[in-house]
Amino acid sequence: MEEKIDHLTYEIIEICLLAGKIMLQSGAETSRVEDTMTRIAAALGIPRSHSYVTPTGIIFSTDGAEPAKLIRITERTTDLHKVAEVNSVSRNLSNGDITMSEARLLLREIEAHPHTYPIWFQIVAASIASGCFLIMFQGGWFDFIPAMLCGGLGLAAVIFFQRLVAVKFFAEFSAAFLVGLFAFFFTEISIGYQVDKIIIGSVMPLVPGLLITNAVRDLMSGHLVSGLSKGAEAFLTAFAIGTGIALVFILF
Structure with missing residues (x-):
């Protein structure tokens, strides 16, 4: 018994x-x-x-x-x-x-059960969100399509590089670099005009919003270890995105 x-x-x-x-x-x-x-x-x-x-x-x-x-x-x-x-x-x-x-x-x-939404749907959603973020940050409608393309490319790059190399920092850095690179490319061929607004709107789907929110909530709930570790992870993600974009500005 x-x-x-x-x-x-x-x-x-x-x-x-x-x-x-x-x-x-x-x-x-x-x-x-x-x-x-x-x-x-x-x-x-x-x-x-x-x-x-x-x-x-x-x-x-x-x-x-x-x-x-x-x-x-x-x-x-x-x-x-x-x-x-x-x-x-x-x-x-x-x-x-x-x-x-x-x-x-x-x-x-x-x-x-697999992820709720298939990868293609996530990429399309990221593209639309990037264009909407561009408008929210007072960008022009003529940059809407370039922001959509760069935003979708950024999320697709993150997914691809995470499967290729199991280092999250490298995947986010590479994705941000490609976003910046294509934003400059679109402006050079006169498809886009405001490269800064295109980049800002395109990297927004990569920003660790949920991670930052959970870090703050854990800290407020007294879970100091989890809150600090999630905050550190969010900082590394933001640093990777910023470094990738900064490298593009240094090169071009």
Whole structure:
């Protein structure tokens, strides 16, 4: 009987870790991940649980004799749809609408599901957003198309270089350099006119807005380690973008 209870506890811990892993990989802030894991554990019969979440790992334990478990997070992206789906599973568990087995199956399906939007759709969205940012920063409509092309190229370059070399800084630096290079090219052939506005609008899809927001929220929630590490990552991303653009201005 005791062995059965221990096995059940381990299954609950695995479900909590799976939920936390999906949320952290999809761009959720630390406080949301910890709260969701605690709520799932309480709904499954473990009212007292403890979790320690950082951007690269999760430690979860209970008040029982079971040892704490650690899970590593090596890849992070932005997919808020998955965060919302895990939160939905947590709410349904708390309300008693689904069982533990159903929750595990749903979480496995969420984890295995590819990104909400295909790559081509993300590139098109980045292109349109770049053109809109150009207008927002008081650029002219004659630069709208060049900004769209540069913005789409920038996101496509980030995705390509991240697959080619597993160094995020290099991918963002290279993408920013290409954005600046093509912005100068369009102005040289008289397709665009204000190179500064084209560059500003085109790099906006590369700016780590969600990362900065989560860093501030984590710091305000008292999660100092996560807040500082996410802030440092956001700073490196901004530095990579700025360095790539600055290199283009130095060369041309």
